[in-house]
Amino acid sequence: MRGSLLNIVFSLLVLSMMTGCWSKVELDERVFVNGLYVDVGKTPGTVAVTISTPLSNRLQSGQESGGGSSSEKPYSLLTQQSTSIGKALETIHKDLSRQLSLSEIKIIMISQEYGKQGISDLLEWIKREPDVPIGAYILVTSGDLQETAHLTPVFEQLPTTVLLSFASQSYMLNTTIRDCIVSETAGLGFAVTQLKNGTIISAADTDKKEVWAGIQGAALFQGDKLKGALPYEEAKIIAWAKGNLRFPIYSVQWDGTRGNADVKFTYTNGRTSVKMTNEEPIFTVHLKGRASIIAKNDPLNRPIKDISGIIMDRLNQKISADFNNSIKATQKAGADVLQLGFLLEWNYPLFWNKVKDKWPDYYSHHAKINVVTNFTFDDFGKEY
Incomplete structure (x- = not known):
């Protein structure tokens, strides 16, 4: 009798696992965000949010794939403006055919203007949004944020991969959202790698110029506000003192x-x-x-x-x-x-x-x- 009961329980467990999770969302029903760009909105009191998502059907692995030609960009950038980051993402999400996933965010980049205004809204949103990793790196650009988002990934497939290298490979600072939250809570400062924009000659067309980005120095924050900046040579010393310089x-x-x-x-x-x-x-x-x-x-x-x-x-x-x-x-x-x-x-x-x-x-x-x-x-x- 006891053996029969155990067999029934075991069978039910197997059947429950075969039916799957009711709340599960299949991978092909998701849009994975790997980069988030935040800027001041054109209308006072608003914020402009851009998401970067890889397009798996266009990603190349060294050879042509059936998903598309090498001339097609293997990523998408979508931008909306609203009164808050959450509302801007909702506006982006409602026009998508897939569910937005924020759990794969690796890079969060902000404009210099947004940093001067204060990033407390960004940090507060991340504290309350469980899907966003607090280990994501943060960068600042002194140039146009949209231009930086559209940089040409010369040696990579995705712009966010280039930005991730800037943030994580000890070229300058490897500041994360976690670092920002801890510093803001304690009333202390933090430094963030700051980029600048430029242009390079296209490898495909020498008469064409493409967007490029490189390390300019470090942006200096106290609390949640950008207070100043250091040029490259002096920023290296701060990175060295923090153990980041390579x-x-x-x-x-x-x-x-x-x-x-x-x-x-x-x-x-x-x-x-x-x-x-x-x-x-x-x-x-x-x-x-x-x-x-x-x-x-x-x-x-x-x-x-x-x-x-x-x-x-x-x-x-x-x-x-x-x-x-x-x-x-x-x-x-x-x-x-x-x-x-x-x-x-x-x-x-x-x-x-x-x-x-x-x-x-x-x-x-x-x-x-x-x-x-x-x-x-x-x-x-x-x-x-």
């Missing part, structure tokens, strides 16, 4: 401008520390790296080993100067993008309680931040 190259000079060398770092590491001195905190950013000399031009034609000390000295001066310029810019913007406030709260909570309500002002006018460098040469290139 294979940076620096150029140094001596004897006026007659002597020069290029140095490539094969390893970089950054960390921050704080020490209380005379009842005020002193922050120190430690930059460590190993480098190779990949080019040199010495007017006296000395062996590379004889001038390596000069090159190292100039390298320390160059990177320290870039660091001081970047810190001054962040303090002018009142944006604690290195999140030294967290460090202060952890190590000296009593002092933090005194300044946390006015931290942006304290960071701008009173924070003392030093840099310590520790560099070594791995090799001198092919010269012995």
